[in-house]
Amino acid sequence: MSTVDPCGYLDIGAISSIGTADHIGTQGAYGTCTVHFSPPAGPQRIREIMVRIGSTGGDYGTPVEGTPVRLSATPDLCTSYIPFDEARKVGLSYTVSAAGELTASQTGAREDLCTAALTVAEAGLPLTATRPQRSASPPFTENPPFPAHAQVNHPLATLDPCAVLGTLAVDSPALYFSPGPVGWECHFAIGTDHTKTRHITYSYDYLSKALETERYSDKESRITVAGLPAVESRLTSHATGLKYCGITLATDPDATVEDAEGNRLQGHLIRVSIDGLGCDAARRTAEAIATRYNAHCRTVRPQFPAMGRCGD
Known part of the structure; x- marks a missing residue:
């Protein structure tokens, strides 16, 4: 799954029937792809459509007669669900959201957005038989013109986050791990205590999350891990x-x-979190994945001429 491009499950013809989009690409978690409309499209003022590869919603939502599509409207958006890989319990969801001039109490459930959600889901059904590849997208350019897929083809997308187990768990007497429904996350516990779980996830998000600590907080620190800038957060779970x-x-x-004009920048991020083990274990895990990323980055760097340098 790590080679699959989620944007390939958005049919451009269906998108064009809704409005004129100006961007399609990775936004947030690696298992998602977002289409952006500026100005917002149609009388519903649709601003974004996001497709997500994830665990199936089961019987969530209302079935659409004669199709495998299910729909669910909330005060902010409408989401459609279709099966993708039923053996692995993986599905696709398409979320349509609108410009937020009105509050949820004024709009009620946004069932008016469900027509667009159904349109993109039905167009996505035949695409589930395909496996569009990230490598077919432009190699890491800042903002290629629509409909090229932005920020999809990046070295991080082809690095298995569970590969750190070859370093961290080599002498462990017991190991529990789950790669999740997609190939860009890994959850594992070294030893027999599954409450002390480590999590690694990839995302494309605001760089401030790795560069700026929360103001006036003594629970966050700027650190460097294998030459990469990072922010460390120390918290206690209320639950x-x-x-x-x-x-x-x-x-x-x-x-x-x-950037030079004061626009907040986004970039490819690695998130490491640990339950119940503290920051020493988190740093060891972060060091392991960062070291592997840097080595992988140096190997594939010639394929990405627009990318900056790799870490140490």
């Missing part, structure tokens, strides 16, 4: 009372929060 540590790393060692 379990267990100590929690999270580290967010930028894959660009020269990343900045803003």
Whole structure:
């Protein structure tokens, strides 16, 4: 799944029937792809359509007669669901959201957005038989013109996050791990205590998450991990009372929060979090994945001429 491009499950013809989009690409979690409309499209003022590869919603939503599509409207959006890989319990969801001039109490459930959600889901059904590849998209350019898929083809997308187990768990007497429904996350516990779980996830998000600590907080620190800038967060779970540590790393060692014009920048991030083990274990996990990323980055770097340097 790590080679699959989620944007390939958005039919451009269906998107064009809704309005004129100006961007399609990775936004947030690696298992998602977002289409953006500016100005908002149609009388519903649709701003975004997001497709997500994830665990199936089961019987969530209302079935659409004569189709495998299910629909669910909330005060902010409408989401459609279709099966993708039923053997692995993986599905696709398409979420349509509108410009937010009105509050939820004024709009009620946005069933008016469900027509667009149904349109993109039905167009996506025949695409589930395909496996569109990230490598077919432009190699890491800042903002290729629509309909080229932005920020999809990046070295991080082809690095298995569970590969760190070859370093961290080599002498462990017991190991529990789950790669999740998609190939861009890994959850594992080294030893027999499954409450002390480590999590690695990839995302494309604001670089401030790896570069800026929360103002006036003594629970966050700027650190460097294998030459990559990062922010470490130390918290305690209210639900379990267990100590929690999270580290967010930028894959660009020269990343900045803003560009010369003051626009906040986004980039490819690695998120490491640990339940119940503290920040020493989180740093060891972050060091393992960052070291593997840097080596992988140097190997594939010639394929990405627009990308900056790799970490140490």
